[in-house]
Amino acid sequence: MTPAIEFRGVQKNFGPTEVIRGIDLVIQPGEIHAMIGPNGAGKSTLFNLVTGRYHVSAGHIALNGEDITNRAPHDISRKGLSRSFQVTNIFHRMSVYENVRCAMLWNLGYRYKFWQSVRNKRDLTERTDEVLAQTGLSSRSTVLAGLLSYSDQRALEIAITIAGGANVVLLDEPTSGMSSAETEQAVTLIRDISATRTMVIVEHDMGVVFDLADRISVLVYGKIIATGTPAQIRANTKVQEAYLGTDAEP
Amino acid sequence: MPDPRKLGIGALIVALLIVLPMMISSSFALSVMNQIGIAIIFALAFNMLLGQGGMLSFGHAVYFGLAGFVTAHVINGMHVDAFPYIPVTLIPLVGGIAGLFFGIVVGFVSTRRAGTAFAMISLGFAELVTGLTLIIVFFFGGEEGVQTDRWVREEWFGITYGPDIQVYYLIAAWCVIAAILMYALTRTPFGRMSNAVRDNPERTQFIGYNTHRLRWLAFALSSFFAGLAGALHAINVEHVGFETVGLGQSAVILIMVYIGGTGHFAGPILGAILITLLNAYLSDVSPAWYLYLGLIFVLIVMFAPGGLAGLIMMHEPIRRTAPYLLWQMAPAYGAALGTSLVGLAGAIGLIEMIYFRSTTVSLDSALVLYGIELDTGDIWPWLICAALGAAGGYGCKMTYPRVAEAYSAAMHEARALVTT
Ligand SMILES: Nc1ncnc2c1ncn2[C@@H]1O[C@H](COP(=O)(O)OP(=O)(O)OP(=O)(O)O)[C@@H](O)[C@H]1O
Ligand SMILES: [Mg+2]
Numbered sequence: 111m112t113p114a115i116e117f118r119g120v121q122k123n124f125g126p127t128e129v130i131r132g133i134d135l136v137i138q139p140g141e142i143h144a145m146i147g148p149n150g151a152g153k154s155t156l157f158n159l160v161t162g163r164y165h166v167s168a169g170h171i172a173l174n175g176e177d178i179t180n181r182a183p184h185d186i187s188r189k190g191l192s193r194s195f196q197v198t199n200i201f202h203r204m205s206v207y208e209n210v211r212c213a214m215l216w217n218l219g220y221r222y223k224f225w226q227s228v229r230n231k232r233d234l235t236e237r238t239d240e241v242l243a244q245t246g247l248s249s250r251s252t253v254l255a256g257l258l259s260y261s262d263q264r265a266l267e268i269a270i271t272i273a274g275g276a277n278v279v280l281l282d283e284p285t286s287g288m289s290s291a292e293t294e295q296a297v298t299l300i301r302d303i304s305a306t307r308t309m310v311i312v313e314h315d316m317g318v319v320f321d322l323a324d325r326i327s328v329l330v331y332g333k334i335i336a337t338g339t340p341a342q343i344r345a346n347t348k349v350q351e352a353y354l355g356t357d358a359e360p
Numbered sequence: 361m362p363d364p365r366k367l368g369i370g371a372l373i374v375a376l377l378i379v380l381p382m383m384i385s386s387s388f389a390l391s392v393m394n395q396i397g398i399a400i401i402f403a404l405a406f407n408m409l410l411g412q413g414g415m416l417s418f419g420h421a422v423y424f425g426l427a428g429f430v431t432a433h434v435i436n437g438m439h440v441d442a443f444p445y446i447p448v449t450l451i452p453l454v455g456g457i458a459g460l461f462f463g464i465v466v467g468f469v470s471t472r473r474a475g476t477a478f479a480m481i482s483l484g485f486a487e488l489v490t491g492l493t494l495i496i497v498f499f500f501g502g503e504e505g506v507q508t509d510r511w512v513r514e515e516w517f518g519i520t521y522g523p524d525i526q527v528y529y530l531i532a533a534w535c536v537i538a539a540i541l542m543y544a545l546t547r548t549p550f551g552r553m554s555n556a557v558r559d560n561p562e563r564t565q566f567i568g569y570n571t572h573r574l575r576w577l578a579f580a581l582s583s584f585f586a587g588l589a590g591a592l593h594a595i596n597v598e599h600v601g602f603e604t605v606g607l608g609q610s611a612v613i614l615i616m617v618y619i620g621g622t623g624h625f626a627g628p629i630l631g632a633i634l635i636t637l638l639n640a641y642l643s644d645v646s647p648a649w650y651l652y653l654g655l656i657f658v659l660i661v662m663f664a665p666g667g668l669a670g671l672i673m674m675h676e677p678i679r680r681t682a683p684y685l686l687w688q689m690a691p692a693y694g695a696a697l698g699t700s701l702v703g704l705a706g707a708i709g710l711i712e713m714i715y716f717r718s719t720t721v722s723l724d725s726a727l728v729l730y731g732i733e734l735d736t737g738d739i740w741p742w743l744i745c746a747a748l749g750a751a752g753g754y755g756c757k758m759t760y761p762r763v764a765e766a767y768s769a770a771m772h773e774a775r776a777l778v779t780t
Contacts, residue, residue: 161566183565193566201559212556215549216568222577224550274567 419486459587621667703752
């Protein structure tokens with residue numbers, strides 16, 4: 111089977127600082143792959159490399175078998191890879207509805223059209239309503255995104271990410287800063303959207319990670335020290351020493 | 361389907377535009393209305409960049425002016441059969457295409473970056489083109505500019521564009537068409553994504569859009585409408601000078617749009633009407649007109665960054681839920697207006713007297729202000745104006761907080777009405 115994402119010898123330096131120090135990893139189609147590791151390990155940087163936000167210093171990245179190394183973010187997005195951000199990254203001065211609708215325009219073929227209205231388009235309206243319902247934002251659709259509560263903004267972040275129908279989705283700490291009740295909701299949502307997609311998720315909440323993931327990779331100081339099923343990771347002594355410690359047992 | 365209320369308002373505006381010149385006999389007033397129509401198109405075009413696309417241009421008059429020159433040359437060429445005949449009614453499209461062409465060429469470079477870089481590049485191009493006006497004389501006509509004669513031959517229904525009134529209807533018709541088109545553009549995928557790239561260019565890339573392409577398209581389309589306005593300007597005054605591409609012209613449109621309000625589609629229309637009117641009627645009355653314009657601009661930027669449209673739209677939630685609350689606010693607003701006018705009267709008096717004394721060489725020291733003859737050599741007018749200014753200023757200090765209170769009280773009540 112062609113891997114959904116494949117990293118081969120990926121490195122990233124910021125000046126003299128080596129942040130990613132040689133990553134080889136295969137993300138299988140359909141799996142939920144969790145990426146864990148201490149602060150500053152390079153998890154977000156890895157996402158930034160896959161999505162074209164940063165250029166790699168060395169190595170190659172392939173999406174569904176196609177090389178996407180150092181392609182522009184919009185190019186990679188059009189190939190069906192989409193991401194959420196650790197720090198909420200939405201369109202503040204537009205309504206929630208507008209945020210979600212914009213996020214699907216390209217993939218539904220609307221592109222740069224300036225001779226056609228977006229109003230009363232069945233495909234847009236239906237898909238937008240569907241995504242809003244799925245992310246629990248239906249009642250907030252007319253609110254300006256900048257005025258939403260924090261957890262609603264996090265939900266919108268995910269809504270924008272999935273609206274375009276990408277088949278590979280990267281989520282960067284989707285539950286950060288949420289209460290436990292909100293986290294529970296978010297986990298249900300993530301499970302729901304992962305049903306039809308490949309997903310890579312960065313997450314600090316070990317409960318969430320061990321609950322959701324098919325496989326887990328542990329990233330420490332720019333290197334993957336272990337990859338495996340939750341059970342394998344839990345049993346891995348190297349991981350326990352380096353990262354999990356004793357109190358991280360879920 | 362467009363909703364019937366908007367259709368009704370639209371029909372009303374069109375009817376008004378048709379009968380307005382019939383009620384007004386002064387040719388000066390007619391020429392002011394022509395200027396307003398042109399300014400509205402240009403201002404809406406400018407706001408496609410500033411308000412919709414988040415691009416601050418200091419040189420958008422380049423496309424207005426260049427299109428004006430092209431139009432003048434095309435009309436002149438038609439007179440000597442160097443160009444195939446195009447009805448003058450449709451000539452604004454030629455200007456639009458010229459604007460579009462220059463917009464595509466320059467925009468490709470300038471829209472690579474947003475923010476400050478874009479603003480600086482726009483300034484650079486404005487200076488560059490201004491410099492060219494004195495170099496490429498066969499096109500720009502040097503300091504005299506290019507003359508033209510809009511009466512080419514008789515068109516449909518005996519229209520010749522000889523009489524000013526025919527030009528008025530030409531401008532009014534194009535103004536309505538351009539405004540409708542630009543409004544429609546805001547609702548297209550391009551228009552929506554233009555807002556998106558304004559709000560958050562980074563996220564825009566991650567939903568599949570090339571931000572440079574989006575800005576470039578916005579710039580090109582905006583230049584099309586700026587060019588359309590420029591063509592109408594050339595037809596209207598039958599002359600295009602180097603100042604039409606210059607920084608002054610660019611600054612005026614920026615100020616108009618900002619004062620009107622960038623956040624609402626109608627904002628630039630308000631700004632264009634207000635500033636053109638003030639310019640037409642005040643610049644003759646007062647030599648200090650630019651000082652007042654600058655002052656209005658600074659006040660808006662500081663205290664009402666949403667512009668006039670923003671101030672009006674602030675009251676929209678109240679008007680929609682409970683219009684009677686607006687009446688309750690009226691006394692506070694009235695008091696603030698009163699004290700402002702008193703202060704303004706004093707300040708204007710002082711400014712006018714200073715201007716008068718510093719610019720008049722005659723021995724006559726009398727200035728006619730507010731219909732009163734003031735002897736600026738005497739101390740009393742100065743004292744009275746200073747007193748008015750001080751009293752108004754002090755009054756404003758008392759009345760303005762009341763306005764804020766009244767507003768928030770009304771908003772509070774309106775909100776309470778919505779939630780219950
Ligand atoms: N643009 C940049 N320029 C310089 N250094 C950077 C840049 N981006 C990230 N870094 C550095 O790279 C390292 C990894 O950062 P990264 O954000 O990828 O960590 P992370 O694993 O996502 O951490 P966290 O769990 O805190 O989000 C950090 O030391 C960070 O300071
Ligand atoms: Mg991170």
